[in-house]
Amino acid sequence: MERIGWIGTGVMGASMAGRLIDAGYALTVFNRTRGRAQTLLGRGAAWADSPADAAEGADVVATIVGYPRDVEEVILGQAGVLAARKPPRILIDFTTSSPELARRIAREAASRREAASGGRGEKNDGVAALDAPVSGGDIGARNGTLSIMVGGDAAALDSIRPILAHLGQKVTHLGPPGSGQHTKMVNQILIATMMIGVCEGLLYAHRAGLDPLRVIEAVGSGAAGSWSINNLGPRIVKRDFAPGFYVEHFLKDMGIALAEARRMNLALPGLALAEQLYRAVEAHGHGRSGTQALTLALERLSAANEPGG
Amino acid sequence: MERIGWIGTGVMGASMAGRLIDAGYALTVFNRTRGRAQTLLGRGAAWADSPADAAEGADVVATIVGYPRDVEEVILGQAGVLAARKPPRILIDFTTSSPELARRIAREAASRREAASGGRGEKNDGVAALDAPVSGGDIGARNGTLSIMVGGDAAALDSIRPILAHLGQKVTHLGPPGSGQHTKMVNQILIATMMIGVCEGLLYAHRAGLDPLRVIEAVGSGAAGSWSINNLGPRIVKRDFAPGFYVEHFLKDMGIALAEARRMNLALPGLALAEQLYRAVEAHGHGRSGTQALTLALERLSAANEPGG
Numbered sequence: 362m363e364r365i366g367w368i369g370t371g372v373m374g375a376s377m378a379g380r381l382i383d384a385g386y387a388l389t390v391f392n393r394t395r396g397r398a399q400t401l402l403g404r405g406a407a408w409a410d411s412p413a414d415a416a417e418g419a420d421v422v423a424t425i426v427g428y429p430r431d432v433e434e435v436i437l438g439q440a441g442v443l444a445a446r447k448p449p450r451i452l453i454d455f456t457t458s459s460p461e462l463a464r465r466i467a468r469e470a471a472s473r474r475e476a477a478s479g480g481r482g483e484k485n486d487g488v489a490a491l492d493a494p495v496s497g498g499d500i501g502a503r504n505g506t507l508s509i510m511v512g513g514d515a516a517a518l519d520s521i522r523p524i525l526a527h528l529g530q531k532v533t534h535l536g537p538p539g540s541g542q543h544t545k546m547v548n549q550i551l552i553a554t555m556m557i558g559v560c561e562g563l564l565y566a567h568r569a570g571l572d573p574l575r576v577i578e579a580v581g582s583g584a585a586g587s588w589s590i591n592n593l594g595p596r597i598v599k600r601d602f603a604p605g606f607y608v609e610h611f612l613k614d615m616g617i618a619l620a621e622a623r624r625m626n627l628a629l630p631g632l633a634l635a636e637q638l639y640r641a642v643e644a645h646g647h648g649r650s651g652t653q654a655l656t657l658a659l660e661r662l663s664a665a666n667e668p669g670g
Numbered sequence: 671m672e673r674i675g676w677i678g679t680g681v682m683g684a685s686m687a688g689r690l691i692d693a694g695y696a697l698t699v700f701n702r703t704r705g706r707a708q709t710l711l712g713r714g715a716a717w718a719d720s721p722a723d724a725a726e727g728a729d730v731v732a733t734i735v736g737y738p739r740d741v742e743e744v745i746l747g748q749a750g751v752l753a754a755r756k757p758p759r760i761l762i763d764f765t766t767s768s769p770e771l772a773r774r775i776a777r778e779a780a781s782r783r784e785a786a787s788g789g790r791g792e793k794n795d796g797v798a799a800l801d802a803p804v805s806g807g808d809i810g811a812r813n814g815t816l817s818i819m820v821g822g823d824a825a826a827l828d829s830i831r832p833i834l835a836h837l838g839q840k841v842t843h844l845g846p847p848g849s850g851q852h853t854k855m856v857n858q859i860l861i862a863t864m865m866i867g868v869c870e871g872l873l874y875a876h877r878a879g880l881d882p883l884r885v886i887e888a889v890g891s892g893a894a895g896s897w898s899i900n901n902l903g904p905r906i907v908k909r910d911f912a913p914g915f916y917v918e919h920f921l922k923d924m925g926i927a928l929a930e931a932r933r934m935n936l937a938l939p940g941l942a943l944a945e946q947l948y949r950a951v952e953a954h955g956h957g958r959s960g961t962q963a964l965t966l967a968l969e970r971l972s973a974a975n976e977p978g979g
Contacts, residue, residue, distance in 0.1 A: 394709035459880070480689040496892045508892045533888040535880055543878040544885050547871040551894035556865030563857040565927070567851040568934045569769070571844055576853050579842040583805045585818045585860035587896035618874070625877045631866035634943055662937040 364389065365524070366419035366449060368412050368435050368442070369456070370398040374425040374493070376502035377455070382406060384527045391415040391435075393397035393426075402618050411440035418447050420438045421521055425455035428667065436466055436490075441607060443473050444472035445489065448508070451517050453491040455509075457610075459617050460539035460546070463492035463622075467513060467538030492538060494545035498605050506530045510548070512540030546618040552652070553635035555589045555616055560656040563597055564663075573598045593653040600659075602650040612639050671914040673698065674760060674833070675728035676745050677721050678705040678765070682804070683734040686764070686837050687813035691715060693836045700724040700744075708743055720749035721894040727756050731813035734764035737922060741767045741883075745775055745799075752782050754795065760826050762800040764818075766919075768926050769848035769855070770803035770933075776822060776847030792946075798826035801847060803854035804838065807914050808835070817837045819857070820848030821870070854929040861961070862924055864898045872906055873972075882907045909961040918957035921948050 363386065369606035370392040376403055382388055385604045391414065392398040402408055407411040409415035412435040414665045416422045419582040422442050424435055432454055442452055443505045452470055454463070472491035478550040491513035500556045511518050513533050525532050558611040562585075566573045574595060596602070622629050642650070672695065676687045679701040687710055691697055697715040700723065701707040711717055721744040721912050731751050733744055737873045741763055745751045751761055759780055763772070779799035798830035800822035812815040820827050822844050834841050844853045871894075875882045883904060890900045919928035924945040925979070950967040951959070 377833075423777060496889070496894065510888050531888070531891070534883065535888065540878075543875070543880055544888055545719065546878075547875050547880070547885050548889040548892070548894040549894070550871040550874055551867045551889065551899060554870065554940070555864045555894075555896060558860045558863030559942050561863065562856040562939045564936075565859055565931060565936065565938065566852070566856050568936050569849075569855075569930070570853055571849055573854070575842065575844055576856050579817065579819050579840070579844065579853055580805070580857040581858065582840070583857070584807070584897050584901075585857040587860070587862075587864060588893050589896070590860060592893075594867065595911055622874060625874075626972060627874060628873065628968075629870045630943060630947075630968075631863070631870050631940070631970070634939060636833050638939075652808070657674070659937075659939075662939070663935060 363524075365509050366391075366409070366415035366417075366422035366442070367406070368392070368415055368422065369425040369531055370401060371425070371427070373502045375401060375497065377425065378406065378655050379404065379503050381524065387540065388522070389415045390417060395407040411611050412436070412442050413440045413444040413602050414448070415440040416449050419449045421451045421453065421524065422449040427456070429458045429617070431449060431461050432456050432466075434461060437469060443470060445620070446496070448473055448488050451491065451521055453493050454495050455495055455522065455619075457494040457497040457545050457614055458492070458542060460492070460542040463490075463512060463539045463542045466490045466492075467622035481637040489514045490538065492516055494541055494649065496548055497529070501529075505621050509533070510535055510541040512536055512544075513538045526552075538615045545623070546614070546621060548634050549611070549614045550618055550629065552589065552610075553611070554631040556593070556652060556655050557631070557635055557638065557659075559587075559589050559594055560597065560659045563594060564656065564659055593651075596651070597653050597656050602647065604649060604651040606640050606652050606669055607648065608639055608650055608654055609653060612636065612648075613642060615639065672833075673727065675700075675718070675724035675726075675731035675751070676715070677724055677731065678734040678909040679700070679710060680734070680736070681808050682764070683810065684710060685714065686734065688713065689814050689836050690833065695833070698724045698728060701946070714746055717829045721745070721747070721751050721921065722749045722753040725751040725754035725758050728758045728761065730760045730833065731758040736765070736769050738767045738926070741765050741771060741775075746778060752779060757782055757797050759933040760798050760800065760830055762802050762830065763803055764802050766803040766854050766858075766923055766926075767801070767851060768968040770847040772851045774801075775799050776802075788907060798823045799847065800827055804848055804856070804939050806838070806859055808820070810838075818842070819844055820852040821845055821851065821853075822847045827922060827937050852930070855923070855930060858920070858923040859927055859938065859941050861898065862920070862948075863940040865902070865961060866940070866944055866968075867948065868896070868898050868903055869899040869906065870966045872903060873968055890915055902950040902960075906962050906965050909957065913958060915961050916957065916972045917948055917951050917961060917963055919957055921945065921952060921957075921962050924948065
C-alpha cells in the first residue's frame with residue numbers, strides 16, 4: 362500500500378486522513394498545530410516536522426489547509442512539499458484555493474526533478490499536481506461522501522482513484538490545472554446568490570405572518586427547491602447559526618471568485634451583493650457562524666433601529 | 671357530481687380544466703378569447719358569456735387569469751363571479767396575484783348574499799374565497815402534479831380537496847386569505863435570486879474555459895444543487911430560451927412581491943437586483959422567452975461592445 366504524506370488536519374483534513382488510515386494506508390502527517398493531529402497519531406499515523414518531511418519518500422501527498430497563502434507555503438515554501446529531497450509522484454490539493462495559484466503549482470511541480478537523480482539520466486516527469494477542492498462539508502468528510510472537483514493531468518488522477526474512492530462518492534475531472542478550483546468557484550457562486558434568496562424568502566414569510574416551516578414544506582420540492590432552502594432554511598427559522606461552513610471561509614472563497622472574475626473582465630453583480638452582505642455578517646461578529654447567518658445582515662437592513670435612534 | 675364554473679383557459683387553465691372534465695365534472699367555462707376555450711367546449715364543457723354566467727348555479731368557481739387587474743375584473747367586476755344571481759359556495763383563484771387583492775376578494779365574497787334569498791331569513795354564510803396559486807408549470811398542469819398553495823378558510827378548502835386532487839399532488843393550507851399568494855411570492859423570491867446565481871455561475875464556467883455541462887454534473891447534486899441549475903442550467907448552455915415560464919409573467923410576480931415588501935417596510939436587495947436584470951431582459955425583446963433568458967442580461971453586462979463602440 363502506498364505511503365501517503367498528509368498536510369492539514371483541521372476538521373475536514375482530520376476526517377479525510379482518518380478514513381485513509383482505516384483503509385490501511387500508511388500516513389505521515391504534518392499540521393501547523395501539532396495538537397490537532399494527535400488523534401491521527403494515536404491511530405498510527407507518523408509525524409513529520411515539516412511539509413517537506415511529510416513528503417519525503419511518499420508516493421502521494423495530499424494537502425488541505427486554510428487560505429491560498431497557506432497552500433503556497435506548504436507546497437512552494439522553503440520547507441514545502443516540493444522542497445523534499447525525494448518528492449512525491451503526485452500532489453493533490455484539496456483546499457479551496459485560487460485557480461491561478463493552482464496553475465502555478467502545477468507548473469512548478471512539473472519542473473521539479475529529484476535532487477538525488479540529477480545527472481544520472483533517469484526518466485523523471487516531475488510531480489503531477491492536481492487541484493481537487495471538495496464539497497460536502499464535515500459530514501461528507503466523515504462519511505466519505507464528498508464531491509471532489511479535479512483539475513490537472515487525467516492519467517495522474519486515474520492512478521489515485523482508489524485512494525479518492527475512500528473520500529468521495531463523486532470524483533469529476535474538469536480539465537487542466539485550475540479547473541477544479543474554477544468549478545468550486547461556480548459551486549460557491551451558486552450557493553452565495555441562492556442564500557440571499559433563502560434569507561429574503563424566509564424574512565418575507567415571517568413578515569407576512571406565515572409559518573416559515575410550512576412554507577419551506579410547500580415550496581421546497583418544486584421549482585423553488587434547493588439544498589439550501591431544505592437544509593439551511595429550517596436552521597434559520599430555528600435561529601440555529603452553528604457552523605456547517607464558516608462565514609469567514611465563505612468570504613475567502615467569494616473573494617477568490619471575484620478576483621478571478623475581475624481578471625476575466627466579468628461582472629457578477631449577484632455574487633458581489635452576496636459578498637457585501639456576508640461582509641456585514643462578519644462585521645457584526647459572525648465570522649465563525651454558519652453561512653445561514655446571512656439572514657442577520659438582511660434582517661438588520663429592515664430593522665426598526667436607526668443610527669442614533 | 672358538482673357543477674364547476676371555470677374562468678380562464680390559457681395554457682395552465684385549459685390543462686387543469688381538461689383534467690376535471692376527464693374526471694367527470696360538468697364544467698361551464700368563460701374566457702376572454704372564446705377561441706382558446708374551443709378544445710374544452712369540444713370535450714363537453716358548456717360556454718358562458720361572462721364570469722357571472724359561468725358562476726350562475728355552480729357550486730364551485732375557479733379562476734386562473736393573467737394579472738391582478740384581470741382577477742379583479744372577473745371576480746369583482748360588473749359581470750364578475752360575485753355578480754351572479756346565485757353565487758357559488760366556494761370561489762378559488764389559482765392566479766398568481768396580489769395578497770392584498772386576495773384579502774379584499776375574501777372580504778367581499780364573505781359579505782355576498784344571494785340576491786334571491788334577501789329578506790327570507792335563510793342561513794347564508796356568503797362565498798368562501800380561497801387564494802390558491804400553483805407551481806409546477808404547464809407540465810404540472812397537464813399531469814396533475816401541481817403544488818397548490820392555499821390561503822383562506824380551511825374547512826372550505828377541505829370540502830374541495832377531492833377536486834384539487836385531480837390537479838395537484840401537494841395541496842398546502844398556509845393560513846388566512848392572502849397566505850397562498852404570500853407563499854407563492856416566497857417561491858418566486860427563491861427562484862429569482864437563485865436564477866442570478868445559475869446564470870453567473872455558468873457564465874463564470876464558460877469564461878474559465880470549463881465544460882459547463884460537466885460542471886453542472888459535478889455541482890448539481892450537492893450543497894449548490896437546485897431545481898434551477900439542474901433543469902434550466904442545461905437549457906442555458908444549449909442556448910434554449912423557449913419558455914417554461916415567461917419573463918414577462920415573472921416580472922409581474924416580482925413586482926407584486928416588491929410592492930408587498932414595500933408595504934411591510936422590508937428591503938429585499940437580492941430580489942430587487944433580479945427584478946432589474948429581468949427588466950433588462952424584457953427591454954432586449956425577451957419578455958416572451960423563458961426565465962433562463964436572464965443570462966442574456968448578465969452576458970451583456972460584460973460584453974466587449976461599448977455604447978458608440
